[in-house]
Amino acid sequence: MVAVSSHPLSVPPEARSIEPVSGTLEDGASVQRDDVVVGAAAGLAAVVERIEQVAPTDAPVLLEGETGSGKELLARLIHARSQRAEGPMIRVNCGAIPAELIDSELFGHERGSFTGATGTRQGWFERADGGTLFLDEVAELPLAAQVRLLRVLQEGTFTRVGGTKDLRVSVRVVTATHRDLRAMCEEGTFRSDLWYRIGVFTVRIPPLRDRPEDVAPLATHFAHKSGIALTGVPLVPTPSELETLRGYSWPGNVRELAAVVERAAILGGGRRLEIAAALGDARPRSSPPPAAPLSSQPAVAAPAGRLATLDDAMRAHIARALVLARGRIEGRGGAADLLGVNPHTLRGKMRRLRIDWSVYRT
Numbered sequence: 488m489v490a491v492s493s494h495p496l497s498v499p500p501e502a503r504s505i506e507p508v509s510g511t512l513e514d515g516a517s518v519q520r521d522d523v524v525v526g527a528a529a530g531l532a533a534v535v536e537r538i539e540q541v542a543p544t545d546a547p548v549l550l551e552g553e554t555g556s557g558k559e560l561l562a563r564l565i566h567a568r569s570q571r572a573e574g575p576m577i578r579v580n581c582g583a584i585p586a587e588l589i590d591s592e593l594f595g596h597e598r599g600s601f602t603g604a605t606g607t608r609q610g611w612f613e614r615a616d617g618g619t620l621f622l623d624e625v626a627e628l629p630l631a632a633q634v635r636l637l638r639v640l641q642e643g644t645f646t647r648v649g650g651t652k653d654l655r656v657s658v659r660v661v662t663a664t665h666r667d668l669r670a671m672c673e674e675g676t677f678r679s680d681l682w683y684r685i686g687v688f689t690v691r692i693p694p695l696r697d698r699p700e701d702v703a704p705l706a707t708h709f710a711h712k713s714g715i716a717l718t719g720v721p722l723v724p725t726p727s728e729l730e731t732l733r734g735y736s737w738p739g740n741v742r743e744l745a746a747v748v749e750r751a752a753i754l755g756g757g758r759r760l761e762i763a764a765a766l767g768d769a770r771p772r773s774s775p776p777p778a779a780p781l782s783s784q785p786a787v788a789a790p791a792g793r794l795a796t797l798d799d800a801m802r803a804h805i806a807r808a809l810v811l812a813r814g815r816i817e818g819r820g821g822a823a824d825l826l827g828v829n830p831h832t833l834r835g836k837m838r839r840l841r842i843d844w845s846v847y848r849t
């Protein structure tokens with residue numbers, strides 16, 4: 488089962504119900520996952536309520552949300568709360584299948600139906616029989632495949648590639664996308680009849696920046712997990728660390744928060760969280776440049792209605808310089824040089840802010 492956790496911060500992480508679940512994914516491999524929906528009674532309350540309503544029905548569900556916002560996790564919650572929970576849950580990433588193989592992947596093929604089809608293969612619809620088929624990144628399906636998907640959804644039947652027999656399966660379809668399907672329908676890249684069909688019940692997952700109340704419980708959850716994984720002892724973020732995390736805008740949503748906390752735990756040797764350092768290195772190098780020049784970017788964004796403390800902002804900014812300087816303080820291109828201060832002054836500030844330069848040395 489997928490556990491739903493909504494505990495306020497005061498509840499120690501050990502008191503949460505973190506239940507490992509077995510599931511069958513895409514490639515048929517059996518995996519252990521600890522699916523816990525944090526924020527189910529807070530920022531995700533409306534979302535979880537809608538999911539609880541629709542899960543026991545067999546209606547198709549469309550999950551919309553930005554990257555890393557929890558679409559796959561919530562798809563698993565739908566399956567776990569459905570009458571098909573004992574059946575398979577198959578995830579197919581529609582964006583990862585080459586266009587010419589999509590039909591064969593989804594519907595299977597008969598032996599000899601095309602070069603390389605040396606045997607008969609069941610498609611994902613057949614394998615998901617009795618369970619849930621999660622079509623992730625559904626907006627990436629080419630138009631031709633969209634037509635065939637619509638037919639299965641409407642008629643409940645399909646044929647394997649190269650086959651003639653109509654096959655009928657019992658599959659509940661859950662789809663997800665980070666794209667705007669309405670806009671795609673308007674520009675003709677997504678079929679509106681398919682959109683109506685998969686979107687019978689649409690659940691929109693709000694981005695993390697619109698539910699700042701979830702940041703602290705999520706960070707606490709990930710810190711707990713990282714500590715256990717690294718040293719066997721759960722890590723607990725301090726109130727000031729949580730405040731720093733709340734002040735960030737999380738363009739990569741929950742996935743990015745999880746990565747920052749995990750990195751903070753590694754940088755702290757599994758004994759403490761180096762949040763400022765981990766945040767300083769939060770943006771991947773390939774991300775688009777910020778709109779404003781770096782010098783005018785705040786090191787820590789202001790959370791709604793209040794400012795990050797000056798110390799937190801300074802800590803994050805120094806951490807960024809240390810990341811860029813690979814832990815070097817003195818000399819040209821060193822952190823002091825980048826920040827325009829005397830190395831002696833920088834060392835003093837770092838001591839006061841308890842920043843350990845050695846973790847940045849690469």
Ligand SMILES: Nc1ncnc2c1ncn2[C@@H]1O[C@H](COP(=O)(O)OP(=O)(O)OP(=O)(O)O)[C@@H](O)[C@H]1O
Nearest residue numbers: 523524525553554555556557558559560665741742
């Ligand atoms: N509310 C939550 N509680 C606990 N963990 C969460 C929550 N939301 C997301 N996560 C975790 O964050 C990570 C990203 O979530 P998920 O894969 O479901 O996002 P996604 O919307 O499918 O992202 P993408 O669009 O990039 O595929 C996963 O490890 C997931 O378990």
Ligand SMILES: [Mg+2]
Nearest residue numbers: 555558559623
């Ligand atoms: Mg996903």
